[in-house]
Amino acid sequence: MSTLECQGLTKSFGAVQALQNVSFSIAAGEVRAIFGGNGSGKSTLAKILGGSVFADQGRIICAGQPVNVTSPVAAKNLGIIVTSQELSLLGNLTVEENLQLCDLPRRVLFTDRQRIHQEAMLVLERFHLEKFARSPVASLAPNQQYLLEFAKALIQKPKILVIDEITSALYREDVAQVKAVINELKAGGCCQLFISHRLNELYDICESITILRNGELVETAPLAGISEDHLLSQVSGQDVTKVILRSRQTTRLDNSDKTFLKVRDLALPGFTDSVSLDIAQGEIIGVAGLQGNGQSGLVRSLFALEGPIGMECDGASLKLSNPSQAVHHGFAFVSGDREREGTFSIRSLLENTGAVTDLVLGKKNRHKEESLRQYRVAMRSARQPIRTLSGGNQQKVVLARWTTTDPRLFLADDPTKGIDVTARREVHSFMHELARRGTSVVFVSSDSEELVDLTRTYSNSRVIIMYKGQIIQTLKGAAISAENIAYHEVPKGGSLT
Numbered sequence: 001m002s003t004l005e006c007q008g009l010t011k012s013f014g015a016v017q018a019l020q021n022v023s024f025s026i027a028a029g030e031v032r033a034i035f036g037g038n039g040s041g042k043s044t045l046a047k048i049l050g051g052s053v054f055a056d057q058g059r060i061i062c063a064g065q066p067v068n069v070t071s072p073v074a075a076k077n078l079g080i081i082v083t084s085q086e087l088s089l090l091g092n093l094t095v096e097e098n099l100q101l102c103d104l105p106r107r108v109l110f111t112d113r114q115r116i117h118q119e120a121m122l123v124l125e126r127f128h129l130e131k132f133a134r135s136p137v138a139s140l141a142p143n144q145q146y147l148l149e150f151a152k153a154l155i156q157k158p159k160i161l162v163i164d165e166i167t168s169a170l171y172r173e174d175v176a177q178v179k180a181v182i183n184e185l186k187a188g189g190c191c192q193l194f195i196s197h198r199l200n201e202l203y204d205i206c207e208s209i210t211i212l213r214n215g216e217l218v219e220t221a222p223l224a225g226i227s228e229d230h231l232l233s234q235v236s237g238q239d240v241t242k243v244i245l246r247s248r249q250t251t252r253l254d255n256s257d258k259t260f261l262k263v264r265d266l267a268l269p270g271f272t273d274s275v276s277l278d279i280a281q282g283e284i285i286g287v288a289g290l291q292g293n294g295q296s297g298l299v300r301s302l303f304a305l306e307g308p309i310g311m312e313c314d315g316a317s318l319k320l321s322n323p324s325q326a327v328h329h330g331f332a333f334v335s336g337d338r339e340r341e342g343t344f345s346i347r348s349l350l351e352n353t354g355a356v357t358d359l360v361l362g363k364k365n366r367h368k369e370e371s372l373r374q375y376r377v378a379m380r381s382a383r384q385p386i387r388t389l390s391g392g393n394q395q396k397v398v399l400a401r402w403t404t405t406d407p408r409l410f411l412a413d414d415p416t417k418g419i420d421v422t423a424r425r426e427v428h429s430f431m432h433e434l435a436r437r438g439t440s441v442v443f444v445s446s447d448s449e450e451l452v453d454l455t456r457t458y459s460n461s462r463v464i465i466m467y468k469g470q471i472i473q474t475l476k477g478a479a480i481s482a483e484n485i486a487y488h489e490v491p492k493g494g495s496l497t
Contacts, residue, residue, distance in 0.1 A: 003028050004049075004160050004191045009058035011044055013388075015380060018044040019055070020215045026208075028189045031182060033202040033223065035195075036212035037235050037420040038392030039378040042195050043085060045212075046164040049193075050082030051075035062160065079159030083149050083166050085195075085391055085418065086339065091138035095129065096120035098137050099152050123151045127177055142169050142337055143291050143446070150178055160191045165391070167196050168417040169336065171291035171446045172486070179205050197392075197420050199228050200449055213237060236422045260440050261409065262312040268297040269306050271469025279409070279440045284431060284458050286451035287444040288485045289466035295444045298466070299411040302326075302442065303333040327360050330408030334398055336417040338391070342398040345387040349379060352386045353401050361405065371400040376426065391418040396427075403430060410434055412443045416450065428454045435460065448482040455480050465489055 005025040011018045019041045026032045034042050047053035049060065051069040059066050062078055069075050075082070089098050099120045117133060124130040127147045132140060137148065146169045153161060163182075167175050182192060182205055194206050202209065203223060211218040211234045218234050233239050261279040268275060271294055279285065287295045300306050304320040311318050313329070320326050323333065335341035344352055350368050357365035369382050375396040379389065386394055395418055402410065410431070416424045431441050431454065445451050455461035463480050465473040465488045473488040475481075 003061075003063055004193075005061040006045075006049075007059050007061065009045065009048060009055045009060075011041075011048065011053065011055050017215050019048075022058070022212070022215075022217045024210050024217065024220050026191045026193070028191060029186050030208060031186055031192045031194055031206045033196070033206035033209040034193050034212065035202060035209055035231060035235065036218075038396070038418075038423055039214070039390045040212040040235070040420075041215040042212060043164060043390060044215075046082050046085075046162045046193070046195065049075065049080055049160070049162055051080075052082075076156065079157075080162070081153045081156050081158035081160070082162040083153045083164055085165040085168075087145060087149055088152070089137045089145060089149060092136060094134050095124065095137055095140070095148060096133045098148060099123060099155055101152075119155065123155050126181065127151055127174075141292065143171055143174055146170055147174055147177070150181070154181060154185075158185070158190055160193075161185060162193045162195070164195045165197070165418055167198060167201055169414070169446070172448065173290060175201060197418070197424065198447060198449070199231065199421060202231075211235060232421055235420065260314065263302070263309075264312075266298075266301060266309065268294045268301060268469045270294075270297065273468065273470050275466075275470055277464075277471065279442065280460065281440060282435045282438045282460055284435050284441040284443065284455055284461040286455050286461070286463040286480075287442060287466060288448055288451055288463055288489065290489050291446070293466045294469040295466050296413050297469070299333065299413050299442055299444055302409070303331055303411050305333070324360060327356060327405070330406075331411065332356075332402040332405055332407035332409065333411045334402055334413065334415040336395075336414035338395050338398055338418075343386050343394050346385055348383045349377065349386055349389075349397055350382045352397050353382075353404065356401055356405050365404055367404055368400075371404050372397065375400045375430075376423070392420055392423060395419055396423060399427060399430070403434065406437075407434070407439055410439055410441045410443075412441070414444050414446050416445070424450065425453070432458050448485040451485065452480055452482055 003026065007023050009019050009022045022045065034045065036042050044053060048055050049069065051072045051074050060069055067078055096116050100116055120133055121130055124133055129144060129147060137145060140148065146166045150166050167178060185192060196202060206223055209223050210220045213235060258281040259278050260281040264276045265274040275298065287298060289295050297306065301309055304323050304326045308319060308321045349372060353368040353371055354365040357363045372382055377393050377396050386397055399415065416427055419427065431443065435441055435458065443454060451463050455463055463475040463485065464471045465485060475484055
């Protein structure tokens, strides 16, 4: 049975104060939510506990004894295991090899591959990943990689487990598997810190919460009885009920009957059936479905990422051979995988923001800094490397990059992963503004609640639900709800397999 106490943890990176005198304690078997906006210090706290970052001041106490967490190895020896938001996996190695990288079983001088396989299978079966045991990690879908990141922590038998944003890339059925394991660890006395921006997950999984804002501890309290509005107000430092009310009062929009884009008999990667879709000018389409049913393939295909595509645009035939042509026809695409498809890590915020307008379109973008301010990117300077920002702020830079192109079609593949709740609402507000100006938006999300939030305050919107590469249901108006999305995601007589 383990307990964890942090006393006065303080950390700065140059002029940026990441943590300031943060103190809290967690009892054995407790699941504590760590909640805050982008740049609030959540990931810095996780890295200090995991030994990859050293606190300037303060101390860590485990089971009543002060400890020195001087490295990830020291943390592991203390039973402190941290899952990584940025993934600590090696794509060229197999799934089972990645699982045991921290402690590869050996037989005399050689790696014991039989034991690696046997021990890996015990964990992989819990997440339905056993068939991928000998596959390279790079071949896994993003949600499967995040499940593997969690499984990798589990196999190390943690006494204190820090779960840093792995659920941001997971679908509802994946989160249910993670929750089951968390409850097992809880019953065994493991202390767990659960970092997530999804409020429904915090209420469902955690029993208490510690709120951070700008590196300082705002509140620690039991979750029972605390409203979502209170949490958001504590994170943002303002009364969000007034902001939400104002947003709902001002977003009264006219429907558009003008069809902007028609796609017929589009075959999505991995599916034998085809999909057809009409997109109206200024319309917002939320795309829902259980993992792997073609949602990502739809928006990627529309951007010509999966090969040439033919369509009708503004009543005329259009064929796109590659993403560059899509950009020149006013298409924008944002991926939720900012590491591989979003950012140029060593380049500045200005260079990242202007990557499309300046380099692809050949237009001088004079509004880059203004865009960064509109997205409230927490930065010292617009010329600092993007890799110095928190993950959520990096994604906000990527969103700013594309909205400055004045797109006609905005394609988003789970773009708000790693973005805090208040920033997510700002993103939705920007999507509404784009649509008001006539941009059509197709927005994939693994979070049904997000799709409801995105579409419920915009009249010209709908949610389409995909299954096995086809659109099986469309929800509009009052029918848009998380419950209805869940109900229709698997057709009657359908199977999850």
